[in-house]
Amino acid sequence: xxxxxxxxxxxxxxxxxxxxxxAYFGYPITPQTELLEYxxxxxxxxxxxxxxxxxELGAINMLYGAACGGVRCMSSSSxxxxxxxxxxxxxxxxxxxxxxxxxxMRGGPGLGNIQPSQGDYFQMTKSLxxxxxxxxxxxxxxxxxxxxxxxxxxxxxxxxxxxxVILGDGMIGQMMEPVEMPPERPPLTEEQRPDxxxxxxxxRPPRILTSLxxxxxxxxxANQRIQARLAEIRKNEVRWEEEMTADADLLLxxxxxxxxxxxxxxxxxxxxxxxxxxFRPITVWPFPEQRLHELxxxxxxxxxxxxxxxxxxxxxxxxxxxxxxxxxxxxxxxVVPLPDEIAEQxxxxxxxxxxxxYRPARNGHQGVAPVVASAAVKA
Numbered sequence: 001x002x003x004x005x006x007x008x009x010x011x012x013x014x015x016x017x018x019x020x021x022x023a024y025f026g027y028p029i030t031p032q033t034e035l036l037e038y039x040x041x042x043x044x045x046x047x048x049x050x051x052x053x054x055x056e057l058g059a060i061n062m063l064y065g066a067a068c069g070g071v072r073c074m075s076s077s078s079x080x081x082x083x084x085x086x087x088x089x090x091x092x093x094x095x096x097x098x099x100x101x102x103x104x105m106r107g108g109p110g111l112g113n114i115q116p117s118q119g120d121y122f123q124m125t126k127s128l129x130x131x132x133x134x135x136x137x138x139x140x141x142x143x144x145x146x147x148x149x150x151x152x153x154x155x156x157x158x159x160x161x162x163x164x165v166i167l168g169d170g171m172i173g174q175m176m177e178p179v180e181m182p183p184e185r186p187p188l189t190e191e192q193r194p195d196x197x198x199x200x201x202x203x204r205p206p207r208i209l210t211s212l213x214x215x216x217x218x219x220x221x222a223n224q225r226i227q228a229r230l231a232e233i234r235k236n237e238v239r240w241e242e243e244m245t246a247d248a249d250l251l252l253x254x255x256x257x258x259x260x261x262x263x264x265x266x267x268x269x270x271x272x273x274x275x276x277x278x279f280r281p282i283t284v285w286p287f288p289e290q291r292l293h294e295l296x297x298x299x300x301x302x303x304x305x306x307x308x309x310x311x312x313x314x315x316x317x318x319x320x321x322x323x324x325x326x327x328x329x330x331x332x333x334x335v336v337p338l339p340d341e342i343a344e345q346x347x348x349x350x351x352x353x354x355x356x357x358y359r360p361a362r363n364g365h366q367g368v369a370p371v372v373a374s375a376a377v378k379a
Contacts (some may be wrong), residue, residue: 003178008143009034011179012050014104016074016151023049025062025071029081030114031170032104033245035078056081060088067097068209070197072154079120090129094211098157102166104173115334116170121311124167125285135163136233137285141260143177151182160229171257238283248277253279253316254305265342275361276346289319296323301353305342306330
């Protein structure tokens with residue numbers, strides 16, 4: 001299939017349509033508004049439900065209701081809007097219904113600005129609001145990857161009865177790239193609806209879906225059931241990419257578009273003679289901690305690069321567990337780090353470590369393909 005030029009926000013909307021999304025609820029906020037606008041134009045053409053709510057609070061609760069009905073549904077927003085949705089997301093997680101959410105991050109805290117940022121990492125990976133629950137969180141580094149993630153997110157949400165988040169930033173939402181769109185799926189039939197969905201009780205006892213559980217023992221059982229599903233996600237869905245790690249004695253760690261920028265920095269550092277590799281988490285929850293722990297045992301030092309004050313850094317340090325020194329380089333407020341400044345940080349890290357800080361690369365920088373791996377495939 002031929003590739004077409006798509007803007008990130010519109011490409012993700014089209015991917016959701018092709019995946020069979022039946023209902024979208026949202027509220028405009030830059031830099032993800034084009035996704036909502038595309039849905040407003042295209043959903044009615046296909047006989048599907050689009051509703052612009054009065055606020056993000058309304059949108060997330062509409063999403064909750066549609067999910068309880070077994071409808072394939074989604075929403076999208078950006079950082080301050082996601083903050084307003086967190087109570088509803090906790091209700092959704094506690095009720096164990098599937099939804100897909102796109103978060104196109106912008107600078108903060110507060111209203112901040114509309115520049116790209118990665119400041120929602122804590123908000124999306126540590127919990128879904130209050131309580132003990134997590135979303136399955138993917139961090140794309142290209143428009144194509146974002147399209148593929150959105151397209152597959154509905155199946156994963158339904159498989160695990162959970163929230164699946166596509167965690168991008170303003171660059172992913174606004175950039176235009178060639179994309180190969182996935183095929184169109186037929187809409188769900190009534191027979192394909194899940195057996196827990198609220199579809200009317202004619203001829204059967206009524207069903208109840210709620211996150212309310214007033215007994216400690218009952219709520220503990222519900223939490224144990226949720227944790228068992230999250231354990232299955234940890235077992236089956238961890239994904240990452242690594243590049244030039246086979247001979248690396250220095251390691252860059254970055255996610256999303258910063259991971260993509262680090263590929264250019266990697267080549268600059270290799271040309272300068274540093275044996276540096278790249279580890280890019282594709283799922284940021286669950287975090288690919290086991291593979292990073294293994295890589296930490298072979299390198300002299302690790303540089304974590306983010307567009308925040310060091311949020312993924314805590315997960316990296318936990319995974320590394322002291323096996324190698326970890327240094328952080330972050331840009332804030334929507335400032336995007338450039339490849340040459342990251343390469344300079346690599347050189348600074350190398351110079352600060354014991355041993356030879358400048359080493360000729362054995363394999364050079366050409367002809368080494370990236371490796372994409374998952375927990376189900378040994379890297």
